[in-house]
Amino acid sequence: MMLVQEAIHQLRLFTRRPAAVFFVVAMPLVLLIVLTQLFGNEKIQGLGLNTAQFYTPALAVFGVVMACFTYLAVSTATARDLGILKRIRGTPMPPWVYICARIIAVSVIAFISLLLVIATGALAFGVEIIWERVPAAAVVAVTGALCFASLGMMVTALFRSSETVQAASSAAIMPLAFVSDIFVRPSTETSEWVPLIGNLFPLRHFSIAFQRAFDYAYEGNGFALPDADGIVYSILPHMGVMALWGIGAAIIAARFFRWEARAI
Amino acid sequence: MSAISVNQLCKSYDGRQAVNELSFEVQKGETFALLGPNGAGKTTTIEILEGYRKADSGHVSVLGLNPETETAELKRRTGLVLQTTALEPELTISETITAFARLYRNPRDIKAVLIDVNLAHLQGNRVGILSGGQKRRLEIALGIIGDPELVFLDEPTTGLDPEARRKIWTLIQRLNSNGCTIVLSSHYMDEVQALASHMAIMVDGQIAAEGRPLDLQRQHCTHATIQFDADGNLPDGFPDKLSAATTVHNGHAELVVEDPIPALSMLTSWAETSGHDLSSISVTRQSLEDIYLQLVSQRQAKPHGDTP
CATH class of the missing domain: 3.30.70 (Alpha-Beta Plaits)
Structure with missing residues (x-):
């Protein structure tokens, strides 16, 4: 009960922060509209998908990451700077309830952002939703949300002030989004090392696994997808990489997290 | 019966002895003031009693509980006002206090507490636009919303104008007359004289003098x-x-x-x-303030501290 109430409290705080609402909810939508207009909603060479069919799941993932990673990290670090985390520790609320409530709140925000992007893609740009793959897409989204929430808490734990947390989270996400099939469509002209670098980090695995649910070049239910040649493509390795990063980050976060801002 | 007992408490940070073999008792129903210059160890002592920090050695008991091990019970029965203001600027007064009230088993009536701290007429206002004194009164409201037996107030009026300070004093006096034990830290002598029934002057992590304010004045008046x-x-x-x-x-x-x-x-x-x-x-x-300054300078002149 306390957990639900605190999560609602955190959601209310989010709605009072216009800059956060813009970056998490509006920016993926704006990017979807701009990129689709920029490239034209035509079949992408070598991919067999329309521009919007590619960008809709990619930017839905981006919205999830903005909520679960960037917003969680920056808002938690800001609350720590303001002494709010310390004050909370002086109340009977168990610390785990507070942290879980924050993670639940950003997951709800992520889900809303994701639905908005997909609904816009479907209604405005004719993106096809493959209904039998919705369960697979949901599993990928939840795994990705938890993985990036865990990474967000790690960044908050490793950096001291909200300014450095803001800088570190942007510095991590922006370049990665370019090598993780989110901002840039994969093309035959891309150097081979780009996906190799992307594959080291969880973002590309999140975006690829989620995009498969929208990729009509494949058959299947979204968990295992045989292609036209009958080669079965599974999302399991992607899930595995996300789980590894998530668990690793959670361990580091638990080890180094501090409730008090360090005195300057 | 004692609400707090501290025995031979020691705490150091990076080799600097912040609290040094400190011992004192606070009786139930008292307003106890810890007075001392900045860096005397007041906040460290209070934060050990609140359960924020671990003591290096010594024995501490708060409401019969060990603050290091019985934290959950301690937090249900005590209320805090920390030294620095910590409020979410985006929330209204009433949202802020409602959020705190639901963390306690038997919270006090929100409306009554807001009237007590004289903020009821502003309850729809955002915290971000409140004055320093109003924010401090809201924090006191958050400190007492759980109906605590003991309230810690760490420098509750530092940085406020005289009128705002008087309002907070009235509030603290009323709280104490309702039977709540109060532990107050301050570096204002007038505040201690107005509020405390028992005081201790802390210098370099130790108590330089302790007693009722009037007794201290009598004893140390030269x-x-x-x-x-x-x-x-x-x-x-x-x-x-x-x-x-x-x-x-x-x-x-x-x-x-x-x-x-x-x-x-x-x-x-x-x-x-x-x-x-x-x-x-x-x-x-000599005023109590003269005596305080005299005690502080005597103590600090003694070459006993490891403070730089």
Whole structure:
């Protein structure tokens, strides 16, 4: 009960922060509209998908990451700077309830952002939703949300002030989004090392696994997808990489997290 | 019965001894003030009692609980006002206090508490636009919303204007008259005099003096000052015994003595015979503030600390 109430409290705080609402909810939508207009909603060479069919799941993932990673990290670090985390520790609320409530709140925000992007893609740009793959897409989204929430808490734990947390989270996400099939469509002209670098980090695995649910070049239910040649493509390795990063980050976060801002 | 007992408490940070073999007791229902200059160890002591920090050694008991191990129970029964303001600026007053009230099992009535701290008329306002005094009163409201037996107030009025400070004093007095034990830290003497029934002066992590404010004043008062109008030099025929202790400047004679009674008797008989006008005479004992400053400077002069 306390957990639900605190999560609602955190959601209310989010709605009072216009800059956060813009970056998490509006920016993926704006990017979807701009990129689709920029490239034209035509079949992408070598991919067999329309521009919007590619960008809709990619930017839905981006919205999830903005909520679960960037917003969680920056808002938690800001609350720590303001002494709010310390004050909370002086109340009977168990610390785990507070942290879980924050993670639940950003997951709800992520889900809303994701639905908005997909609904816009479907209604405005004719993106096809493959209904039998919705369960697979949901599993990928939840795994990705938890993985990036865990990474967000790690960044908050490793950096001291909200300014450095803001800088570190942007510095991590922006370049990665370019090598993780989110901002840039994969093309035959891309150097081979780009996906190799992307594959080291969880973002590309999140975006690829989620995009498969929208990729009509494949058959299947979204968990295992045989292609036209009958080669079965599974999302399991992607899930595995996300789980590894998530668990690793959670361990580091638990080890180094501090409730008090360090005195300057 | 004691609400707090501290025995031989020690705490150091990076080799600096912040609290050094500190011992004191706070009785239930008291307003106990911890007074001392910045860096004396007041906040460290209070944060150990609140359960924020672990002691290096010594024994601490708060409401019969060990703050290091029985934290959950301690947090249900105590209320805090931390030294620095910590509020979400985006929330309204009533949202802020409602969010805190639901964390306690038997919270006090939100409306009644807001009326108590004189914020009921502002309850729809965002915290971000409140004045310093209003924010502090809201924090006191958050400290008492859980209906605590004991409230810690760490420098509750530092940085506030005199009127805001008076309002907070009234609030603290009312809280105490309802039976709540209060532990207060401050570096304002007037605040301690107005509120505390029991005080301890802390210097360099140790208690330099402790007791009821009036008793402390009596014990540590070493001299009195007698003042009267006098032009230029000491008048002719001024008692020899007193002239060494008397200085005259700006038309004012000032006489510092240990015991004012014999000096006054000599002065009055001299005035009667010489016809000097003594109608402006005043006698002042050292104030608690003088005593505090004296104790602090004595202690700090002693070469015992490891403080740089």
